[in-house]
Amino acid sequence: MSLSAGQGPLRQRMLAKAIGDVFMYRLYGVEDFANLVVHMALEELGVPYEAVFLDEPAGALKTPAHLARHPLGLVPALETPDGVIFETGAILLWLADRHGGLAPAAADPQRGAFLSWYVFTNNSLHTLSMDLIHPYRVAGDALARAVAEGAHSRLNERLMVMEAQAARRPDWLRPEAPGVLGLYLSMLLRWVKAFAYAPDLAISAQDYPALHAIAAACETRPAVMRAAAANGLSGRFFTAPEV
C-alpha cells in the first residue's frame, strides 16, 4: 500500500479494500440539520458509519476542509468509497441504490413512480420548507413575512397532493416500511412545525393523516430513534416537535 495516499478518502478506500470492503462512511453535519435524515438512513441500513458534528456557529462549515467536501459549505456531506457526496436527495438515493431496501431498485416497475415523488419532495417540498423557515434569504428582511406566507400556502397545496399519494399506500411509502422517502418527509414535517418563520405559519403533521401515520411510525423505529438521539432529539420529534 502506497504511503502517498495520505490520510484522506483515497487511503480509506485502500484500507477498506485491505480489510475486506468494509467501509466506514463519514457523515458531516450539524445537530438537527438536514444530515438528520441521512443519519437515519445509515442507521436503518445498519452500515458502519461515523457522524461528525461540525460547530456551525464557530464557522466550521466554511473552512477549506469542509468546502472541499461541499462546495457551498453546507451539510450534509457523506464520505463514501467513491468520494464525497453532497445534497440530501443525492446522498439518500445513492445509499438506497448502493445498499438496497430503502427504495425500489432501478429495474423495479415502481421505480418511476417512486422517483417522481422523491424528486418532488426534494425539489419542491424541501425548497418550500426552507422558504418557510428562512424567508429573509429570498428577498431580505422587509419582505420576509410575505415570502413566508407564500411558502406556507404553496406548501399546504403541495402537501395535500403528497397526502393523497401517501393515502394510496404504495410499497415505497407505507408506515410499515417508510424507506428514504418516508424518512425525508418525516424530517420535513418536523421542520415546518418546529422552525416556521412565525408561530401562525407553522404546519402541523396532524393536518395530513396519511403523512402523519408515516411520521408517527418512523419516530418509533429503533434505528430512527438512535439517529434522533445522536442529534439531541427525543419524544415525538417528527409529529409533535418541541420548539
Ligand SMILES: N[C@@H](CCC(=O)N[C@@H](CS)C(=O)NCC(=O)O)C(=O)O
Ligand atoms: N439542497 C441542500 C441544502 C443544504 C442546506 O441548506 N443545509 C443547511 C442545513 S439544513 C446548512 O448547511 N445550513 C448552514 C448554512 O446555511 O450555513 C441539501 O439538500 O443538501
